[in-house]
Amino acid sequence: MSNSNQFAATFLQEAGEQLALIEEIILDVEQNPQDDESINRLFRVFHTIKGSGAMFGFDQVAGFTHHIENVLDKVRNHLVPISKELVNVILASKDQISRMLWGSDGRDVAQEDFRPQLIARLNALLPQGNASSQPVTATAAPEQAAPTAASAAPAAYRILFSPEPGILARGLDPASLIADLRALGPCVIVAKTDAVPPLDQLKPDQCALSWEVTLTSDCGMDAIRDVFIFVQDDSKIVVEALPPHEDSVGTSSAVAPVKASPDQIPAASTPSFSVVKGGKASPASGKSSAVHKNSSTDGSVRVPSERLDRLVNLLGELVINQSRLAQVASRLDTPELSAPTEDLERLVSEFRDIVLGIRMMPIGTTFSRFKRLVHDLSDELGKEIDLITEGAETELDKTVIDQLGDPLVHLIRNSIDHGISKPEERIEKGKPRHGTIRLSASHEGAHVAIRIEDDGKGIDKEAVRAKAIEKKLISPDAVLSDRELFNLIFLPGFSTAKAVTSVSGRGVGMDVVKRQIDALRGSVEVSSAPGQGTSITLTLPLTLAIIDGLLVEVNREQFIIPMAMVTENVELAANQRAGRNGRNLLVVRGEQIPYLRLREIFSITGSEQDVERVVIVNYCGNRVGLVVDRVLGSHQTVIQSLGRLYQTIEVASGATIMGDGRVALILDVPGLVHYTDTARLAA
Amino acid sequence: MSKKIMTADDSASMRQMIGFTLKEAGYDIVEAEHGKDALDKLTAGGADMLITDLNMPVMDGLELIRQVRALPQFKYIPIVMLTTESQGDKKQEGKNAGATGWIVKPFTPEQLVGVVKKVLH
Numbered sequence: 001m002s003n004s005n006q007f008a009a010t011f012l013q014e015a016g017e018q019l020a021l022i023e024e025i026i027l028d029v030e031q032n033p034q035d036d037e038s039i040n041r042l043f044r045v046f047h048t049i050k051g052s053g054a055m056f057g058f059d060q061v062a063g064f065t066h067h068i069e070n071v072l073d074k075v076r077n078h079l080v081p082i083s084k085e086l087v088n089v090i091l092a093s094k095d096q097i098s099r100m101l102w103g104s105d106g107r108d109v110a111q112e113d114f115r116p117q118l119i120a121r122l123n124a125l126l127p128q129g130n131a132s133s134q135p136v137t138a139t140a141a142p143e144q145a146a147p148t149a150a151s152a153a154p155a156a157y158r159i160l161f162s163p164e165p166g167i168l169a170r171g172l173d174p175a176s177l178i179a180d181l182r183a184l185g186p187c188v189i190v191a192k193t194d195a196v197p198p199l200d201q202l203k204p205d206q207c208a209l210s211w212e213v214t215l216t217s218d219c220g221m222d223a224i225r226d227v228f229i230f231v232q233d234d235s236k237i238v239v240e241a242l243p244p245h246e247d248s249v250g251t252s253s254a255v256a257p258v259k260a261s262p263d264q265i266p267a268a269s270t271p272s273f274s275v276v277k278g279g280k281a282s283p284a285s286g287k288s289s290a291v292h293k294n295s296s297t298d299g300s301v302r303v304p305s306e307r308l309d310r311l312v313n314l315l316g317e318l319v320i321n322q323s324r325l326a327q328v329a330s331r332l333d334t335p336e337l338s339a340p341t342e343d344l345e346r347l348v349s350e351f352r353d354i355v356l357g358i359r360m361m362p363i364g365t366t367f368s369r370f371k372r373l374v375h376d377l378s379d380e381l382g383k384e385i386d387l388i389t390e391g392a393e394t395e396l397d398k399t400v401i402d403q404l405g406d407p408l409v410h411l412i413r414n415s416i417d418h419g420i421s422k423p424e425e426r427i428e429k430g431k432p433r434h435g436t437i438r439l440s441a442s443h444e445g446a447h448v449a450i451r452i453e454d455d456g457k458g459i460d461k462e463a464v465r466a467k468a469i470e471k472k473l474i475s476p477d478a479v480l481s482d483r484e485l486f487n488l489i490f491l492p493g494f495s496t497a498k499a500v501t502s503v504s505g506r507g508v509g510m511d512v513v514k515r516q517i518d519a520l521r522g523s524v525e526v527s528s529a530p531g532q533g534t535s536i537t538l539t540l541p542l543t544l545a546i547i548d549g550l551l552v553e554v555n556r557e558q559f560i561i562p563m564a565m566v567t568e569n570v571e572l573a574a575n576q577r578a579g580r581n582g583r584n585l586l587v588v589r590g591e592q593i594p595y596l597r598l599r600e601i602f603s604i605t606g607s608e609q610d611v612e613r614v615v616i617v618n619y620c621g622n623r624v625g626l627v628v629d630r631v632l633g634s635h636q637t638v639i640q641s642l643g644r645l646y647q648t649i650e651v652a653s654g655a656t657i658m659g660d661g662r663v664a665l666i667l668d669v670p671g672l673v674h675y676t677d678t679a680r681l682a683a
Numbered sequence: 684m685s686k687k688i689m690t691a692d693d694s695a696s697m698r699q700m701i702g703f704t705l706k707e708a709g710y711d712i713v714e715a716e717h718g719k720d721a722l723d724k725l726t727a728g729g730a731d732m733l734i735t736d737l738n739m740p741v742m743d744g745l746e747l748i749r750q751v752r753a754l755p756q757f758k759y760i761p762i763v764m765l766t767t768e769s770q771g772d773k774k775q776e777g778k779n780a781g782a783t784g785w786i787v788k789p790f791t792p793e794q795l796v797g798v799v800k801k802v803l804h
Contacts, residue, residue: 007703011696044693047738051767052694054789062789169752171761171783172802180801205758230784230802233775302695 011056015101018045022094024368026087027375031386033082042090043072049097061100064115067122068093080125089121091372154185154218155241161228162210162236169205172230178211180227185217214242305398308359315355316638319546320657322348323636327659349636352546360542361401363441363450364392369405370412370439377416384423384433385416390440396448400520400540404450407513411452411536412437414510419456419534429531431455447522447564448542453535459528461485467494486526490514521653523619523670549637549656549666552615552628554598555606558664560637560656561626565617565669569631572612586614586625595625596672601651619669626672639666650674686803687711689730691721691747692765693739701734704792705799718742722750725757732803733762734786737773745773745780752781761802
């Protein structure tokens, strides 16, 4: 059918989500083998892949999944124990399914086909004599699809149908079955009422009637049996072919035969029922499965992410146009215009929050993949490591989440490889055998903080120092704070690993992490205590699309400072600037705050103001002043990224288009802080 | 007025396929993602027929069938369950719970419409 491609695409998307879920659940199962619900979920997920896979033409996937399902069925019935091998084979099977659905990055899929080995491993887990057979599903449909071709000539059949008394309570109307028979050919139908009880004993929901039908049709015996497919196990049904030329009028009835009118039934084609005949069903076995408590879905709509991106782009245009309008309105200063303009601004602002909210996704989707990473890597390195995740429900813009995966992988690999030692070494140091990596996310103002903490051996400060001197990054007599020292590891080419392992330590890790986080307008902070562990904090903005900014001006140039970082603004008189020996320090309520003059950073000429404004921004505990001519007010800022040529500029993270069409740079506060840090170090 | 069919399946691709097929065949479709969802929507808006998957989170298909059948207004509603060949005993369980019929996956759109026509008169 024409929509099969679309269905297959939906299936693939769904399968991707299901496979990710498998990984998450199986690793949970490994940690909490007593949790029956996890095994049930796992079974359900594979079952869905199998069922939907078979529906949309992925027969091989369905066939393979059948073997997994078979093992899991035994696991949930406690016939097969949860073991390391079970976890590993499920993970490997999950990878196999991925390869079957999406190929393996252009490599030869046939070479990557480990199905025979995996099926053997799966079957080895089963109790003796329980090896799974090939699924029957693949062959069942064709068997049904072919109508009985052998029955070309019309023949007469006698059909006795005595429904079980409870048939009505199953939603089946016997009359509809009789109607189905009529659709097959001319019928003579006789209702038998001898089992109908006296009126006072009559139960209206119990069917006491039975029927004898004589049907003339070329449909064949199977088509007649198909009519009764849903009732054949419980009701009494006899279908027999009558010898040719027998009088087809009913012969044994207390009631006058009801003759079907001849025009009622054209010789209808055999309705092709989809039902596959099951074997004799066994009597009701076991109890019903429990009501599942895990609620994972609620009323939600699936929307392609491109459509959301488009919506956000449009929102950006809307915000820009709204600010143009606001500018015109303030220039004309007519109440007829300013009132609706203000209303519009409020609406656009609310609209913005909602649209950006739609793109928010819980960060847990990224977290789940790390469980697999930790499992595989610690296995490979002979370490025992638990991953604890917290705050998986913390929401971040989808774009941020998408780009966060790689840096986090780097950091977690580092923790596993360099941070946490082998079990023997840990016991020697008096630590628990199992190392722990804690991955947590939480909201901090307009930012989200993601923390990766391990209880490993910590960063060796002396090694970092020695390395930095060796690489001529610092001079041998430099005095550095811990923070400055730790920040050295983010410099390109810096790596203290004594040997390069397959996992990390190629010296390309941390500077890449820093660059990627910077690209997200975030920051990285390291702290570490020898012997106790390392903690790395990534601070990320909630969104990359539109922010609240503070609009400032130097001469005629406008800049945006992200509002989330602004703490206050104060005056800076000309006489305060002088006489500080070139050290830009401002005293606010007894606190010395270094300041930067945007005029100098951006080489803006023109007359200086007598009294300038200092916007004080707070960033990771640092207060830094930014000196401007004027503060113009808050501004909804649509972030446009700078072109490739400007991406190396540290102090600006993007630009925005103002209402009058001018471009204002968005100041990168982390970059500016870094700039002052470097300037201070140099001083 | 066209008849309203409630379909309950946790698989979005299955819901899409069933929904599309039955809408093409002229039915109104209400979708539910699991048993509880279906039960809530059935009691709120009603339907002329229920098609349900068996393996679903929150509330599985068998429990859904039992609960729907227990409601007086749905005592006689046709209920068709979606099952796989490997679930032979589920078929009997489903019937005991009150299912009218079943469809074995994989099935074609034509087969689906055939079963719907069969039970929904």
